[in-house]
Each structure stands twice: as C-alpha cells, then as structure tokens.
Amino acid sequence: KETYPREPIFIEKELQGCNVEISIQYNTGFTETIYSFANNIRTQEGGTHESGFKSALTRLINEHARKLGVLKDNMENFQGEDIREGLTGIISVKLLNPQFEGQTKTRLGNAEIRGIVESVISEEFGAFLEQNPSIARKICEKSLRAFRARDAARKARELTRRKNALEISNLPGK
Numbered sequence: 101k102e103t104y105p106r107e108p109i110f111i112e113k114e115l116q117g118c119n120v121e122i123s124i125q126y127n128t129g130f131t132e133t134i135y136s137f138a139n140n141i142r143t144q145e146g147g148t149h150e151s152g153f154k155s156a157l158t159r160l161i162n163e164h165a166r167k168l169g170v171l172k173d174n175m176e177n178f179q180g181e182d183i184r185e186g187l188t189g190i191i192s193v194k195l196l197n198p199q200f201e202g203q204t205k206t207r208l209g210n211a212e213i214r215g216i217v218e219s220v221i222s223e224e225f226g227a228f229l230e231q232n233p234s235i236a237r238k239i240c241e242k243s244l245r246a247f248r249a250r251d252a253a254r255k256a257r258e259l260t261r262r263k264n265a266l267e268i269s270n271l272p273g274k
Contacts, residue, residue: 101127105235108188111224118213119194120220122153124187126239130246132184137192138200138208147201147208149193152217158183160222161243164229170240182246183239191217 108125136143136150143150158180165171165178193213201209229236 101129103127104238105232109225109228111220111228113220113224115216115220116212117196118216120217121190121192122217122220122225123190124225125189126242127186127188129186132181132187134184134187134189134191136190136208138198139194140192141198141200141205143200143206143208145202145207148210148214149191149208149217152214153189153191153221154180154184155214156218156221157225160226160229161239164236165240165243168233168237168240170237170244178243178247179250182243182250185246186242193217 104126108123111120111122111124113120134146134150134153136146136153138147138149158178161183162171162177171177193208193216195210195213197210199209201207229239
C-alpha cells in the first residue's frame with residue numbers, strides 16, 4: 101500500500117502532567133488500525149484517550165475539508181469512519197493515576213485524558229496540516245471517497261428494502 105505522508109507523523113507533548121505520544125499515517129487501504137496504550141499497557145478496548153483522539157481527528161479533518169473546498173456548504177460533515185479509513189494510528193499516554201475499567205483492565209477510564217488528547221491533536225496535527233496542504237487535501241479527498249461509498253451503500257440498501265416491500269402484496273394475481 102502506498103502511504104502518505106512517507107514518514108509517519110509523530111507528535112509528543114506533555115500537558116497537565118501527562119505525556120502524550122501519537123503517531124499517524126494514512127495508506128491507500130480501507131482498514132482502520134488504531135493501537136492505544138496507557139503507561140505502556142495495551143488498552144485493546146480503547147478508552148477515553150482513544151475516543152478523544154477520534155473526536156478531535158474528525159473535527160479537525162471536517163474543518164480542513166470545508167476550508168479547502170472539498171466539503172461544500174450544502175454537504176453534511178464526514179463521519180469518523182470516513183476519516184479513519186486507511187488510517188494507522190498509535191496513541192500512548194503516560195499518567196500518574198491510571199484508572200482502568202473492567203475485569204481485564206483493557207480500557208482506560210480517566211476522564212481528563214480525553215480533553216488532553218483532543219487539545220494535543222487539535223494543536224499539533226492541525227499545525228502539521230496547515231504546513232502540509234497537499235497531505236491535508238489528500239486526506240480530505242480520501243475521506244470524501246469513503247463518504248460517497250458509504251452513502252451509495254445506504255441508498256442501495258434502502259432501494260432493496262423498498263422493492264421487497266412492494267413485491268409482497270396480499271392481492272390475488274388476477
């Protein structure tokens with residue numbers, strides 16, 4: 101698969117006593133791959149740091165798509181799944197008192213981490229997209245293709261369901 105940017109984007113920042121490291125790279129594939137860690141412990145079920153990453157990324161790409169004219173005024177925003185198609189991301193946070201949820205401890209539950217990760221993504225990745233408009237445009241256009249494919253699939257499903265409803269009639273043949 102072709103990757104862009106060539107080298108992964110690496111963001112490292114310390115905020116409110118929490119160290120955040122994020123690596124982002126897109127490829128021409130269709131699968132989303134996100135690995136998240138809290139204090140070097142793999143959080144397979146994600147948690148607040150992963151949800152902060154996803155929401156900030158969605159907001160940021162939608163803003164850039166509007167700014168670049170990829171999303172027109174009358175169009176609805178991209179959904180998170182559109183933006184994360186072909187994304188490989190690694191999120192690592194180091195914090196003093198991690199609160200894991202569940203029996204297996206595979207989900208981070210610290211509420212304050214969400215806001216910290218969101219602000220780091222908004223500032224650092226936003227600055228990267230401003231400095232690299234060609235990569236920003238490529239990400240926005242890939243998101244637009246995913247958006248159109250999802251919309252076409254939804255319309256095809258609705259059409260199939262409507263046809264089935266019309267074929268089933270309780271009237272006799274002749």
